[in-house]
Amino acid sequence: MPSTPLVELKNVSLAYGEGSERMVALGDATISIADGEFVAVVGPSGCGKSTLMKLVTGLLPPTSGEISVRGQRVTGPIKGVGMAFQNATLMPWRTTRDNIMLPLEVVQPHKGRLRANRAEYVARADALLASVGLGGFGDKYPWQLSGGMQQRSNVCRALIHEPQILMLDEPFGALDAFTREELWGIMQQLWLERRFTAVLVTHDLREAVYLADTVYVMSKRPGRIVKVRTVDLPRPRTLETTFTPAFVDIVHELRERIQLEHAE
Amino acid sequence: MPSTPLVELKNVSLAYGEGSERMVALGDATISIADGEFVAVVGPSGCGKSTLMKLVTGLLPPTSGEISVRGQRVTGPIKGVGMAFQNATLMPWRTTRDNIMLPLEVVQPHKGRLRANRAEYVARADALLASVGLGGFGDKYPWQLSGGMQQRSNVCRALIHEPQILMLDEPFGALDAFTREELWGIMQQLWLERRFTAVLVTHDLREAVYLADTVYVMSKRPGRIVKVRTVDLPRPRTLETTFTPAFVDIVHELRERIQLEHAE
Amino acid sequence: MTALQQRYLRFAMPWLALLVLLIMWQVACIAFDVPEIVAPRPTRVVEVIIQRWDLLLRFCMETLWTTLIGFFLAIGFGLLLGLAIGASPFVYSGLYPLLIAFNAIPKVAIVPILMIWVGIGALPAIITAFVISFFPIVVNVATGLATIEPEMRDLMRSLGASNREILMKVGIPRAMPYLFASLKVAATLAFVGSVLSETVGGNRGIGFLMLSASARNDSATTFAGLFAIAIMGIGVYAACALIEKRMTRWAFRGELVR
Amino acid sequence: MTALQQRYLRFAMPWLALLVLLIMWQVACIAFDVPEIVAPRPTRVVEVIIQRWDLLLRFCMETLWTTLIGFFLAIGFGLLLGLAIGASPFVYSGLYPLLIAFNAIPKVAIVPILMIWVGIGALPAIITAFVISFFPIVVNVATGLATIEPEMRDLMRSLGASNREILMKVGIPRAMPYLFASLKVAATLAFVGSVLSETVGGNRGIGFLMLSASARNDSATTFAGLFAIAIMGIGVYAACALIEKRMTRWAFRGELVR
Amino acid sequence: DTPVKFTLDWVFQGPTSPFLVALEKGYYKDEGLDVSMDPGQGSAGAVQRVASGAYDIGFADVNALIEYNAKNPGKEILCVFMAYDYPPFGVYALKKSGIAKPTDLVGKKLGAPVFDASFRLFPAYAKKVGIDPASVEHVNLSPQLREQSLVQGTVDFISGHYFSSILDLKARGVKEEDIVAFTYSDAGMDVYGNGIIVSPEMAEKPEVVKGFLRATAKAWKEVAADPSIGVAAAKARDPLIDDALETERLNMSLKMNVLTPYVKEHGMGDVDPERFARSVKDVADAFGLPNAPEPEKVFTNYYLPPKEDRMVAP
Numbered sequence A, B: 001m002p003s004t005p006l007v008e009l010k011n012v013s014l015a016y017g018e019g020s021e022r023m024v025a026l027g028d029a030t031i032s033i034a035d036g037e038f039v040a041v042v043g044p045s046g047c048g049k050s051t052l053m054k055l056v057t058g059l060l061p062p063t064s065g066e067i068s069v070r071g072q073r074v075t076g077p078i079k080g081v082g083m084a085f086q087n088a089t090l091m092p093w094r095t096t097r098d099n100i101m102l103p104l105e106v107v108q109p110h111k112g113r114l115r116a117n118r119a120e121y122v123a124r125a126d127a128l129l130a131s132v133g134l135g136g137f138g139d140k141y142p143w144q145l146s147g148g149m150q151q152r153s154n155v156c157r158a159l160i161h162e163p164q165i166l167m168l169d170e171p172f173g174a175l176d177a178f179t180r181e182e183l184w185g186i187m188q189q190l191w192l193e194r195r196f197t198a199v200l201v202t203h204d205l206r207e208a209v210y211l212a213d214t215v216y217v218m219s220k221r222p223g224r225i226v227k228v229r230t231v232d233l234p235r236p237r238t239l240e241t242t243f244t245p246a247f248v249d250i251v252h253e254l255r256e257r258i259q260l261e262h263a264e
Numbered sequence C, D: 001m002t003a004l005q006q007r008y009l010r011f012a013m014p015w016l017a018l019l020v021l022l023i024m025w026q027v028a029c030i031a032f033d034v035p036e037i038v039a040p041r042p043t044r045v046v047e048v049i050i051q052r053w054d055l056l057l058r059f060c061m062e063t064l065w066t067t068l069i070g071f072f073l074a075i076g077f078g079l080l081l082g083l084a085i086g087a088s089p090f091v092y093s094g095l096y097p098l099l100i101a102f103n104a105i106p107k108v109a110i111v112p113i114l115m116i117w118v119g120i121g122a123l124p125a126i127i128t129a130f131v132i133s134f135f136p137i138v139v140n141v142a143t144g145l146a147t148i149e150p151e152m153r154d155l156m157r158s159l160g161a162s163n164r165e166i167l168m169k170v171g172i173p174r175a176m177p178y179l180f181a182s183l184k185v186a187a188t189l190a191f192v193g194s195v196l197s198e199t200v201g202g203n204r205g206i207g208f209l210m211l212s213a214s215a216r217n218d219s220a221t222t223f224a225g226l227f228a229i230a231i232m233g234i235g236v237y238a239a240c241a242l243i244e245k246r247m248t249r250w251a252f253r254g255e256l257v258r
Numbered sequence E: 001d002t003p004v005k006f007t008l009d010w011v012f013q014g015p016t017s018p019f020l021v022a023l024e025k026g027y028y029k030d031e032g033l034d035v036s037m038d039p040g041q042g043s044a045g046a047v048q049r050v051a052s053g054a055y056d057i058g059f060a061d062v063n064a065l066i067e068y069n070a071k072n073p074g075k076e077i078l079c080v081f082m083a084y085d086y087p088p089f090g091v092y093a094l095k096k097s098g099i100a101k102p103t104d105l106v107g108k109k110l111g112a113p114v115f116d117a118s119f120r121l122f123p124a125y126a127k128k129v130g131i132d133p134a135s136v137e138h139v140n141l142s143p144q145l146r147e148q149s150l151v152q153g154t155v156d157f158i159s160g161h162y163f164s165s166i167l168d169l170k171a172r173g174v175k176e177e178d179i180v181a182f183t184y185s186d187a188g189m190d191v192y193g194n195g196i197i198v199s200p201e202m203a204e205k206p207e208v209v210k211g212f213l214r215a216t217a218k219a220w221k222e223v224a225a226d227p228s229i230g231v232a233a234a235k236a237r238d239p240l241i242d243d244a245l246e247t248e249r250l251n252m253s254l255k256m257n258v259l260t261p262y263v264k265e266h267g268m269g270d271v272d273p274e275r276f277a278r279s280v281k282d283v284a285d286a287f288g289l290p291n292a293p294e295p296e297k298v299f300t301n302y303y304l305p306p307k308e309d310r311m312v313a314p
């Protein structure tokens, strides 16, 4: 399915700090993500997954190596990304709805159309909120939401402008299993419809296998890619799929590889 | 094992906001936690679990009903609690070590002893950090830590002053499975040694069953207690325990009850 | 004390505090037999205020509108310059020291020169009010911007927002609590500025009133002028506080004691 | 431009800006044939500074130490009062309006009264510097406290911390960026205050020098005094900025542009 | 009408009320002048305002003008009408201090604003009465502090305008008989006081200046005849004025500064050239000026109305 590489990382490494403070967070990662591919990244806590996300979107310049998106070398933040950061960073001065609509105020073509088509966009935001179970919470401020509700809003904000590249950093970590599985379904549905390119960081291997075409396993800090596993299960996957032996096998395979990291 | 009730909630409910803004977050909860009991609370996102934690520790006054701790009605923040909030709320002006040592500066008897025994306490903090895999990160500032590392620091801060009551609000949500399971072991070990009273909010049913004596299942918002399940598996529990049929059964039983909530 | 009683007390507090101050002042005047020319008794001042009500009001209005114009100019330019300084390290390092230098200079020394340039009347008063009050706004807005959480900035940058957009969507709202803090200072300084200019030249406003009164040793009237300025200052402060309450509620959701 | 070049430019910026300003001033003086009495040419002022170096230095020192004492008092009391106002709604509602009122009053009007009470010399200059500069500190510290995130407060309260402890451990660190913003304003105001007091009475300090020079129509010396104040202001600002950098790095980790 | 901007040296009070009378009664208008009038902040300021072109005409101490002209050769400002034939300068002490004659001032503490003309001319006065000016210690005091400091005993004597200081002291409860006043003119120091000064541009328009002076002299004559007209005019401009106080102030200035024997004989506005030349030298001396300006570059009677129009004494 994946064809032309959309995102390419060649021997990318990143070190935070300088001098004695210097710490290599990501070591020598080479990744190639095709257009329309759904990638999942798993690995131990603190191994550099969030760092990787920031590198891909150009928020951080790599210490060495090269990153290119759509064939172009990344030197600054790239366009057309929807990113759900690990911390929800909702703006406390905006209501949940206004927070979610923030990308529409910044990203073209929505930015130009927002003024005239406000009602339509508000409806879209409300529909999105309702789909993650936050119907009726649009007028609440972020601090009036529970942790899980904030996280869901965060995901909505990454989705609303229908980005071509979607970066999700542990988007469902604070949710109960059922809400989470519901959102897997919604996410897969969206992907099947729009075929955006997605990078998902998660600690839930079932989540990774359910959603991804390819799962990258990272080593302990400094994170290197230690395993790339293609998930060739047919789409759409359902909760039943997660109980099939093929699915369970992949999960186990990944699990064992990560355990190796941990045993070290 | 549990004997005298340490924490008692009688028909406690809580509503946020007033007038048209009013929203009942917690409805009519009656809970009784014995001294030295390990309680887990599970339930859908936004059902009022974090609210419950704040009520028990006296950070929020209940709208109706009565809360008492050690037989005394709670009217303000109670003493001797260690609380890991859902958001790590580490202070950006303190290093990780200093953040963790904050309770020692506030809670007696440590407060009085800190000055004279600083080295000893610093060693304790460093040991605690090392036990959660953050050895060597004491001098980093919180914003230099990854999400999971911040969460682990947050747990350390709740533990360092050896509180009699420990409140953990999704303390391991941002961790990978192995780190998480490691921390289960550490937590259980601590509990076996010190026999503090603990309330753990989690979305991971295996975590709840592994650690708790009693698991409370809450309904959707407004949260009510819809199931109380005693976990009578022998201690210490190990990762092997989690594969025993008894363990798996309890997990399934809880899972089904929560699913009911979700299907509604 | 019930919550309602507490609320009443909070409303009553400023008046109580004022009353206590005035009574203490009155008692001190009587006890130490302070001559009126040094510090008149509050009762005397109030008497004068009641007697010369119409005159005071006229002078007050003159001062008030020049002050407000200067103050609004200060808000506008202060915000702009604060944004520029907060957003650009070059503007910061180039302009900040000059601003500091300029502000350390007592304005009394330059108002006469200003008057030579622009003449006498409302204009120099407006300019002085502006010049004296815009610096705190600049400093606070710049600080508000500089303390933006990098997470917010990253969020905006990931959306491809321009620096201008980051400023508008994150910078300005984030700087609001700082801005309003500075407005309280700036409003009082604006009054100081316009009254100062009125004393240096012109025959308008409370400044002139006070100068003319003090030139004839009429200290009760001088103090009546001071009272008038004080009351206007409180008025402008109250307006700022009201707007602050409506615009930055999000920042104050955690007041230390409620 | 490389990062190193950028850094050099940032260091050079204040001097460049100053130079540009002075050259513009000089050119304007020559172009419009501004009489020296209105505004002397910078070259003239520099000439005077070099000529009267020792005299200026002596007066500067007098002004500097009174200003600094007043400024430090303002920091101390401003911090205390800011904490009190930020922490207690009663102190807030009782004192804030009075403070606003007091600060809207031009200090020129009350310094003479102050001198009648405390005499002439360094003391009133210190008091004036203090009184004029402590208000911005109060306002900013109070705002810093009031905008504490409730999560932090909850954390402290869950540990059983007293209000005082919350203030010390969260309030003060949280208010630091606000405090330092206010110090920049307060430092300049402190100079205004002490110079003002020196012009009202006494034979000491830059204020007296400037007044006495202007009485002799010696505007070059008056401006030399202004320059001296400006330089001292920048010095104090630089000291504050340095301490700020070391103490509140955490708050500035996300500067809009690095 | 020709617009004319006029600045006083100080606030609107009795002694400066003739300008207001001329304005209110339309005497300037009659001369085709549209005069606007502003209060000032001292004579040095008034000279500056006129020198910089911000104002066309001003009312200022001629001694401040002498100093300005000495320091700005080639840009001299002209005084065209002498208002105070005798200066209002003096020093004042309280009887209880034991100061009874000028020589008692030796070694005493003088409180005065540095810009006060009486203070600046004190060295000349000291020489005249035979004391060493250096033996007197000076403390800078703002005008608001000056009289109060004398009353409180912070200083031993003060310098200032007669009609300010005496009235200020009385307002502080000092009885007139308890005040020891030494006016400079009493000691034979015959420097001049305030006059009308014109900017160089205005000096090029003799008809305007002449018209202004005609109108002013006319008003002065009326005020001299009936001071209440002056006080009423001042009150119209500054409604807070205290009639009795300003009447007293005006009377003092008329009696002491304006209606002098010379004025009674030669009319108001002109100077005795010999006396003026001497005063220019004396002032230059007292101010420590390196060279005194030419007297004719300080004062000219070229613009004065005919003598009969200037016979203001009733």
Ligand SMILES: Nc1ncnc2c1ncn2[C@@H]1O[C@H](COP(=O)(O)OP(=O)(O)OP(=O)(O)O)[C@@H](O)[C@H]1O
Pocket (backbone or CB within 6 Å): A016, A017, A023, A024, A025, A044, A045, A046, A047, A048, A049, A050, A051, A052, A086, A221, B143, B144, B145, B146, B147, B148, B149, B174
């Ligand atoms: N701003 C920063 N400054 C310095 N070091 C940092 C910074 N951000 C992250 N690090 C360090 O980089 C390493 C990788 O961090 P990163 O956030 O990428 O981990 P992660 O894989 O996302 O972990 P988690 O699963 O816990 O979120 C960590 O060791 C962390 O301490």
Ligand SMILES: Nc1ncnc2c1ncn2[C@@H]1O[C@H](COP(=O)(O)OP(=O)(O)OP(=O)(O)O)[C@@H](O)[C@H]1O
Pocket (backbone or CB within 6 Å): A143, A144, A145, A146, A147, A148, A149, A174, B016, B017, B023, B024, B025, B044, B045, B046, B047, B048, B049, B050, B051, B052, B086, B221
């Ligand atoms: N400060 C607040 N003001 C108003 N409403 C609030 C506030 N905090 C929580 N709520 C509301 O109360 C309800 C319960 O919130 P709570 O944080 O207790 O949920 P939770 O069970 O912890 O959820 P999660 O698992 O997502 O953390 C939510 O609907 C939320 O919107």
Ligand SMILES: Cc1ncc(C[n+]2csc(CCO)c2C)c(N)n1
Pocket (backbone or CB within 6 Å): E009, E010, E013, E015, E016, E041, E042, E043, E143, E161, E163, E164
């Ligand atoms: C009518 C009248 N004219 C001049 C003065 C002199 N005077 C006294 S104080 C001062 C400067 C202001 O601070 C001046 C010029 C006066 N008193 N009354």
Ligand SMILES: [Mg+2]
Pocket (backbone or CB within 6 Å): A049, A050, A051, A086, A169, B146, B147, B148
């Ligand atoms: Mg991460």
Ligand SMILES: [Mg+2]
Pocket (backbone or CB within 6 Å): A146, A147, A148, B049, B050, B051, B086, B169
């Ligand atoms: Mg929660």
